[in-house]
Amino acid sequence: MTELHYKTATQLARALADKEVSSKELTEYHLERIAGIDACVGSYLAVTPQTAGAQAAEADRRIAQGEAGALTGVPMQLKDNLSTRGIATTCASLMLDGYTPPYDATVTIRLAQAGGALLGKGNMDEFAMGSSNETSAFKTVHNPWNLSRVPGGSSGGPAAAVAAGLAPYALGSDTGGSIRQPAALCGIVGLKPTYGLVSRYGLVAFASSLDQIGPLTRSVEDAAVVLNAIAGHDPLDSTSISAQPPDYTERLRDGVRGLRIGVVPEYLGDGIDPAVAESVKAALGVLESQGAVVDEVALPTSRAALAVYYILAPSECSANLARYDGVKYGYSDQEADGMWAALDATRRKGFGEEVRRRILMGAYALSAGYYDAYYKKAQQVRTLIRREFHDAFQRVDILALPTSPTTAFEIGGIVDPVVMHANDICTIPANIAGIPGISVPCGFVDGLPVGLQLLGPHLSETTLLRAAYAYEQATEWHTRHPDL
């Protein structure tokens, strides 16, 4: 019998419906566990017992009346760049320390309607810029599998919380891999949906053409259930897809017989830890034994996605973060003399090093004389990468590659920003092409989890979830949990 804190959200919803446990008990249980061990994990920036208690009481009332849905009464965590009305939303930045949004993100409302109980806000890289969670202005997140290692980033708090049994599930955001990479490094499931499938309203913007919200869970089924709750058109997000999403759990158990899977040689050689590549190859063998047809598909241009990203994301960030001026909300320097000096000082002290560097890089790439060479060039290569994926998906249904080139590295182990960026080589192409991707646990190297990443064409979440589920059910990696 798995302990309560390592049960999946789906198992907990069943236990709640069967009255084995109440949402109040479940919520209190998690709050106690957070109080007990999060000091050594660091996955929460704020714990919200009042909100959790009120939502749990409401969930228990709904369950008693027989109105329970698939997530009613199950506690969860939201990454701290998802707006929560009346609850501080800091993006792990001094710039937003103490900022309390006057409105909820659409996903916050949807999970509340689904009966979720908010345990608290998840730690992250500052403004979601980072791959290790080390740029959080407030505290470090430790990987639950080895506390001296990073959890990945930027959704390091959500990933660590779910892996450590500190939240049954969480929502994160993924601009260049920020859901999938930490999910891989923490040994859980992470799904980045198609761009536009989940409303970004109330997600504090980083790079608006790349940002997408998605679930971090302990099972593939949970990812489908949470996606059901958050996907769908939102008039408040003009980039939100208008098509009605399907029930993502419906075809979960259909298996992979005849499914064409492309294995990408570019992501199994240079720059990929051989032990990680071996785990991914073994995973492909498992899918093949289940009836999938594995074929090699080359994606040479996609390797340029990293460079495209490090022009487009900083450019969009420099525009999005121009709003932080210390006047309407957030940090405000009161010492400087004069409006301009105050603005310069506010932005110098409010933003950390990584964020400042990206703002400057973006402004440089967008500046007169360089625009064509950098920004426009990157957008053109983006077109080529989209085409390359489009062509690949004429030949195969989905692609398989590692989620991260290595397992979790030592906290403080990477200081060079160029080396840090290389952590995202496997995840960034999906954001550039706007396609969905899922990471599912596929092994361990020296006690640290490895993630298998599956990518599919736009709106192929049903297929990705089906393939990930088939793999998960054929293996036992998802049944392992850290000893905390």
Add this chain to the structure above:
Amino acid sequence: MTNQPEPELSIEQVRQVAALCHIALTDDEAEQLRTEMAKLLDEVSVLQRIDTSDVEPTGHAVEEVQTVMRDDVPRPPLEREDVLANAPRREGNFFRVQAVMDES
């Protein structure tokens, strides 16, 4: 062919961009950023080797998304108190800011 951008970055260029972004920098910070940004520009220079003649730029990767127009109907605004509650400095129902113009 696009001209090869100059990866060398001068301290003046860093300061100029920082001024545009309204981020104050110490001399040490400017120098560190100059080194790091030059490395990052070198990292992205691989794009210059890719032929993109006659390739349209992509601003938005998902064709399922179209530019949408909504009816011009007012929605309830945010509560004034909720919004002003976050003001670093306020005076009544106003955000208080430093003087924009000289008093002379």
